[in-house]
Amino acid sequence: xxxxxxxxxxxxxxxxxxxxxxxxxxxxxxxxxxxxxxxxxxxxxxxxxxxxxxxxxxxxxxxxxxxxxxxxxxxxxxxxxxxxxxxxxxxxxxxxxxxxxxxxxxxxxxxxxxxxxxxxxxxxxxxxxxxxxxxxxxxxxxxxxxxxxxxxxxxxxxxxxxxxxxxxxxxxxxxxxxxxxxxxxxxxxxxxx
Numbered sequence: 550x551x552x553x554x555x556x557x558x559x560x561x562x563x564x565x566x567x568x569x570x571x572x573x574x575x576x577x578x579x580x581x582x583x584x585x586x587x588x589x590x591x592x593x594x595x596x597x598x599x600x601x602x603x604x605x606x607x608x609x610x611x612x613x614x615x616x617x618x619x620x621x622x623x624x625x626x627x628x629x630x631x632x633x634x635x636x637x638x639x640x641x642x643x644x645x646x647x648x649x650x651x652x653x654x655x656x657x658x659x660x661x662x663x664x665x666x667x668x669x670x671x672x673x674x675x676x677x678x679x680x681x682x683x684x685x686x687x688x689x690x691x692x693x694x695x696x697x698x699x700x701x702x703x704x705x706x707x708x709x710x711x712x713x714x715x716x717x718x719x720x721x722x723x724x725x726x727x728x729x730x731x732x733x734x735x736x737x738x739x740x741x742x
Contacts, residue, residue, distance in 0.1 A: 551589035551601050553608065556710065559583045559702060562619055568723040578625070578719040581681065581700045582616045583712055584608060591638035591709040598642060602649045605713075609647075609654030612715050617658055620719055628694045628718035629655050630667040632681040636706035637674055644670035647713050655715055662686035663737050676703055681716040687737035692729035693721030 565577040586608070590598070617623050631651040633644035652666035667682035678701035685691035698716045706712045 551604055553586040553589065553605055553711075555608070556585045556587065556705070557702070558585075558612070558615075560615065560619055561698070561700060563698070565723050570724050573720075573723055575720065577721070577723050578620055579683070579696070579698050579716070580616050580620050580718070581698050581714055581716040582612045582619075583700055583702060583714045584612060585702055585705040585710055585712050588636060588639045588643055588706075588709050588711045590640075590643055591636065598646060602646055605646060605650035606654065608713065609650035609715070610658070612651075612713070613654040613658045616715055616717055620717055623659050625719045626659055626717045627686055627720065628683045628696065629659070629662070629686055630669075630681040630683045630697070630716045631655070632669040632679045632700070632714045632716070634670070634677050634679050634701070634706050634712040634714075635672045636708045636710045637672060638708040639672065639711060641670060641672055643711055644672075651713060651715055655717070656686075659686055661737060663739070664689045673706070675705060675707060677701055677706070679712075679714065681714060683716060683718050685735065688735040690729060691731070691735060692727045693725035693731065694718065696722055
């Protein structure tokens with residue numbers, strides 16, 4: 550059983566009060582949580598990585614709960630995304646370990662989330678930044694919730710580390726006016742509309 554020892558976590562919260570024009574009734578909130586962990590696969594090739602996803606599930610659950618709480622509870626979250634940055638002694642497939650533990654943790658704690666969790670991953674060194682895409686939790690075609698949040702740590706990932714990240718949002722982009730499916734018209738049956 551591989552060990553993903555957490556070196557540090559970082560919580561990022563952002564409130565958008567306006568983006569030109571009239572301020573919205575409530576600020577838009579975006580948040581992300583990052584965990585910098587030791588990569589047990591750095592420097593070696595492991596042909597069967599999938600069992601390690603099970604080992605990361607508690608971390609995904611812990612991070613999801615912290616981020617949901619920071620945004621005011623699950624009733625306030627309607628957008629999400631995830632990502633990972635693998636240090637240079639690892640490989641991109643190590644970032645893919647986060648798909649199930651990160652994505653399913655958020656979906657499980659947000660209950661009725663049906664849409665795919667947008668994702669981004671890359672290999673990078675200390676100080677690397679990642680733009681995590683955000684989308685509506687129940688319908689991928691809700692244009693007002695297409696957005697992103699930039700994340701990164703000033704001291705990670707080191708060569709033998711991975712930075713796993715979860716991101717969530719509350720509300721549409723401020724002054725969203727690009728049409729398409731509106732959040733209040735979501736049926737949530739297939740994750741698309």
